[in-house]
Amino acid sequence: MTKLLDILITSYKHPEYLDECLQSLATQTWQGFNVHIIDDSPGNPVQPVIDKWRAQGMVIEFSQNEQNIGGIECLDIMYRRTHSDYVMWLHHDDILWPQFLEKLLCEGLLQHPECGLGYSLYQRKTGDQIQPDTGVYRPALSTGPHSVVHHLCITNWIICSFAILKRSALDEVGAIQRHVLRDQLIGLPTSAYPDQYMCARVATRGPAYVLDEPQGYYRIHASNATNRTGGELRRITESVRTYDYIFDDHNIFDKATRYLAKANAHGRLLSDVGVIQAMLQMIQASEVGQELRPMAKELLIATHQALAPLIYDDASRGRPFVTPRPHLDELARLVQQL
Template structure:
C-alpha cells in the first residue's frame, strides 16, 4: 500500500520553543484544510520541546518529529524541513506564531487556481507574548506583474530599508523552492530567498488577516541584535569568523538572476535593477571591505581578551 502524499508540507524548525509551541501546533491541527504533513525539526532543544513534540506526534500520524543531536544552526534547520517535505506546497511555521483556521484552505485555493503564482501569503497581525494584538502589518508584496523584472524591482523597493518578511511564512510551490539554496547561513537570507522566488513567479497577498506573528523578548532579532551574533545563530561554524554579509547578498542576487528560468532580456533588466541596488548599498559594501582589512586586528583583540595575562605583556609580539 502506497504511503499517502499530502498536498501541503508544513515545516517547523524549533529550538527551545516550549513557551509557545503547543499553541503553534494546535493552530495547525485546527486548520479547515487537513491534507498536510507537519515536519518538526528539533535543533537539540534543552527544554520541554522534545516532550511536547513527541506527545503530539503520538496523537497524529501526520506529524513527523526529527531531533538533531546537536544544534546545527537556524539556517540548516530551516532548510532541513524543506528537504524533508513531500507535498506540492510548502509553508514554514515557527513555534511562536499562530495560524488562523482558514489560512491553509485559502492559500491552497489561490495556488490551485493561479499557476503563475509561486507564493501566496495572508495579511499579518503582530501579537505580543500574551497573544494580544499589537500592530497590523502592511506588507505590500502583492507582486502580480507578468514581467519578472518588474516584480524584482518592486520587491527591491519594498525591502530597501529592511522588512520583517512576513511573506516568508506564506505557502510556496515546493518544486521551485527546492531549486534555490533555501535559507543561507547569513542575516536576511530569507529576504534574499524571496528575491529569488519572485523571479520564478508572482506573489499573491490574501486581503485577510490570517497570520499572527509573535513579537517577544526571545525572538531571534531581539536575542541576537548584532550581525556577528546573528551570523553565529544562523550557522554556529561561522562564530567569530569574518563574513562579508552585504557582498554575500550581492553575489546571491546575481546568482539568482543567472539561474532564473526567464528570458535573456528579462535577465538583463534584472541586472540593471541590481545597479540601482548598488547605489543604495555601496557604502555598506565599502564598510564590509574595511571590516575585512581590520579583521586581523579584531582577531588579536579577541585573543587578548581571552588571554588577559598576555594583554600586559608585549614580549610575545
Template structure:
C-alpha cells in the same frame, strides 16, 4: 483529492509558545497535511513538549537535530524528507489561523504553474498574544490602505522588505529548482525572494491568516544591532541579486536596498559591513552626495546608535 501540504515546524527554544503553535497546525480546517516538527537542539523544555505531542498525534513526524544547524539547514532537512505539493515554513512561536491552509490552497489551485509563492497579511502579537498591529496598513474599515505588489516582483523584493515571510505558502517546484535554502546564510527569506522571483510569480491573498509573534529572542529582533552577523548574509544576497539584474529599474531597486543597508551599517558602527556595502553601491552607479557625506563622518565618535534608536522610537514606537 486535496493536494498534500507539508507544514515544516521549526523550533528553537520556543517552549513558551510551542503548544499554541502546534495546536494551531493540528486544528486546521484543511485535512491533507504532512506535519514535520524539527527541533534545532533547543536548550529549554521544547523537546519534552514535542515528544509529548508526537506520542499523542501520530500524524506528527518529529526530527530532533543532534546539533544546532540554524534555520536554513534545519528547514532543508525536513524539506528533503517531505512530499507535499505545497510547503509552509512555520516558526513555532507563531500561530496559524484555523482556515489559513484551506484558504491558501484554494487560491493557489486557481493559479497556473508560473506562480510559485502565495502570501497574505498577518496580525502581529506580543509575548502574551495581545494584538499589536497588522503587517499592512489598513483603514478604519479594515480595507487595505497600501499597494502590495504581486505578479512579477523581482525589483520589488530587491528594493524593500514588503512580504511577511511567515504568511507564505510555496509551491514545491520553487524549492526543487533552488535546491532549498542557502545554508551558508544566517536567515532565509531575502535570499529565497531574490533567487525565486526571476522565475516565479507571487500572489497576494488579501486576508489575515497568520499571527506573527514579536518577542526579544527572535533573530529578526537582533538585526542591525552592533556586531550582528545577519548583515553579512544580506550583503551576500545583494551580490547574488546584482548578478541577476536585467533592467535599469532593477538596478535602481538594488541601489535603494544597498543604500538602506549601508545606512544601518554606519549607524551601528559595523565598519566592515560599511566597507563592503560602499563598494557594492559604487558598482551600481554614482554614489549619492548624502551617502558620501555619511561615509565621510562615519568614523567620527558621534552617537550614531543612540540617534538611530531615537529615530526608530519616534517612527515605530520601538
C-alpha cells in the same frame, strides 16, 4: 495517502510557543498537510509537546538535534526528506489563523498554478499586545496574482511562516541548498535573510498569489531572529548581503532586477541619496553607465514599479506611501522621454 503540503517547523527552545503553533495547525479548516519538526535546542525541551499532539492524533515527523546547527540547516534537512507539491517553513513561535491554508493554498495557489509562491499579511504579537500591521515597508497589493520580484529588491515583508512555495519553482532556483552553500562560503551563523532571498528567487519563476489580509500572528520576543539580528546591529549588514546575493545570481535574476537591488543597497542602506537618485547616478556613471545606458528605460520602469505601491505598514501612522508622489511623477515623466 499523499498530502499536498509539507509544513516544515524549525523549533528552538520555548516549548510553550511550539504548543500554540501546533494548536493553530490542529484548528485549520483544511487539513491536507504533513507536519515535520526539527528541534535545534539540545536537551529536548519540546518532547512533551510532541507527545501531547501525537496523543491527540496529529502525525508528526520529529527529530532532535544534539547540537545547535541553525534554522536554515534544519530547514534544508527537512526539505530534502519531503516531496509534496507545496511547502512552507513555519517558525515554531508563530500562529496561523484557522483559514490560512484554506484561503492561501486552496482558494489561492491551487486556483492560480502560474504562481510559484503565495503569502498573506500578518499581525505582530508581543506578549499579550497585538499590533494590527506588519510594521515594515511593503507593497500595497490587492488579493490575487502579482509580480513581486522588484519589490523584493527594495524591502523584505514576506515572513516565511505566512508563505507557501511551489516545490518545483523552488527547486528550479536552487532550493534551500543555495542559501546553505552561501552561508558556508561566508562562514557566519547568519548571512543574509533566507526568507527574502528564497522568495525573491522563486518570484523570478512567475507571479506570487497575494492574500491582502492578515492570517496569523508573527511573534516578537527576545530570542527570535528579528530581535537577535537587530540587537546585534547586524540588520543593515544582512540586508546588504541579501541584495548582494541577488546581484550575484546572474543565472536567476535579469540585469534590471540585479541593478535595482544594487541601487537599493547603495541609495537606501549605504547612503541617503535614495533609490531613484542612486539608479540615475549608476546610469550616468562613467564606467558602469556604458553598460546601463542602453537599458536605461527598462531600469527606470523597474524602479518606478518597485517603489510606486510601497507603504509603511503602521496602522497608527495611517500606512503612508514611502516615496513622495512628486518624485514618482517626475520619474514617470523621465521614462516617457526615453
